[in-house]
Amino acid sequence: MKHKPAWYVAQVLTGTEQDTADALIRAGIRALAPAEVIHERRHGKWRPVRKIVFPGYVFFHTALADRVYHHIKRLPHVIRILGANSPESVPDEQMELVGLLSNDGQDFGMSEAEKIDGKIVVTSGPLLKLESRIEKFNARARRATIAVPVLGNTHQVDVGVIVKQTATKAAEPEKPFFDDSSPTPAPKGTRKAARGDSSPRGEPGDISDS
Numbered sequence: 683m684k685h686k687p688a689w690y691v692a693q694v695l696t697g698t699e700q701d702t703a704d705a706l707i708r709a710g711i712r713a714l715a716p717a718e719v720i721h722e723r724r725h726g727k728w729r730p731v732r733k734i735v736f737p738g739y740v741f742f743h744t745a746l747a748d749r750v751y752h753h754i755k756r757l758p759h760v761i762r763i764l765g766a767n768s769p770e771s772v773p774d775e776q777m778e779l780v781g782l783l784s785n786d787g788q789d790f791g792m793s794e795a796e797k798i799d800g801k802i803v804v805t806s807g808p809l810l811k812l813e814s815r816i817e818k819f820n821a822r823a824r825r826a827t828i829a830v831p832v833l834g835n836t837h838q839v840d841v842g843v844i845v846k847q848t849a850t851k852a853a854e855p856e857k858p859f860f861d862d863s864s865p866t867p868a869p870k871g872t873r874k875a876a877r878g879d880s881s882p883r884g885e886p887g888d889i890s891d892s
Contacts, residue, residue: 685745688771689780691764691833696738698759703740705757711750712743716783718790720842721824728824735783735790735839736832739764741772764833772833779830782811783839792842797821802845809843821845 694702699715706713716735721728744750746769754760763769772780783790785808793807802821804813815828817838826843829836 685747687743687745689741689743689777690746690769690771692740692742692754693738693761693764694740695759695761699734699737699740702757702759703742706740706742706754709753711754714741714780714784715739716741716780716785716790718783718841719792720840721792721844730792732789736780736837739832741777741780770833776830776832779812779815780832782808783830783841790841792824792844793826795819795826795843795845796848797845798848804843807843809841812841819843819845 692702700717703713703715717732718735719730719732722731723729742754746763751763751769754763785791790808793804793809795802795804795809797803802819804810804816809816809826809828812828815830817827817829819826824842824844825840828839828841830839831837
């Protein structure tokens with residue numbers, strides 16, 4: 683019986699993911715152990731740290747004939763190949779997400795985002811392609827959590843993101859109901875002086891002493 687090439691997942695001892703992937707590649711089998719770079723705060727400073735995205739798992743692509751299956755099972759650190767009763771292939775739509783996290787063989791690096799009016803929006807980095815999978819942000823820890831389903835299990839994967847605060851635009855002050863530039867009306871009972879006459883008038887027949 684001819685087996686069709688497909689993606690499978692090997693469960694391995696934690697910490698041996700890259701070694702197992704390298705062993706599969708040397709055997710002519712395409713393999714992925716996605717890794718990422720995140721920031722961790724140590725002694726008051728942020729430092730880059732490399733981590734495996736799926737601890738304890740390695741993805742590989744092959745036509746899983748019996749001899750290939752037994753070869754993989756005999757590799758050091760391999761515990762089993764995932765599946766209910768027999769090895770089960772990973773659906774294409776799930777492998778698409780894993781492929782984005784594998785970042786074409788490069789480490790999944792830090793992304794950047796901005797918080798505008800209370801909403802966080804990814805602006806750059808590999809997380810742009812996975813923005814729809816984000817479940818939550820932890821700006822203080824420089825983390826975003828994304829949900830990645832693989833063979834019936836949903837993995838909560840933390841990836842690195844730096845969230846920048848963006849000041850909101852200040853609201854324009856409201857205009858007053860009345861116009862301050864209009865002249866203030868004179869109090870009642872006050873008579874305007876005649877134009878050009880600034881001194882008080884004397885009573886008729888009043889003659890000043892010389």
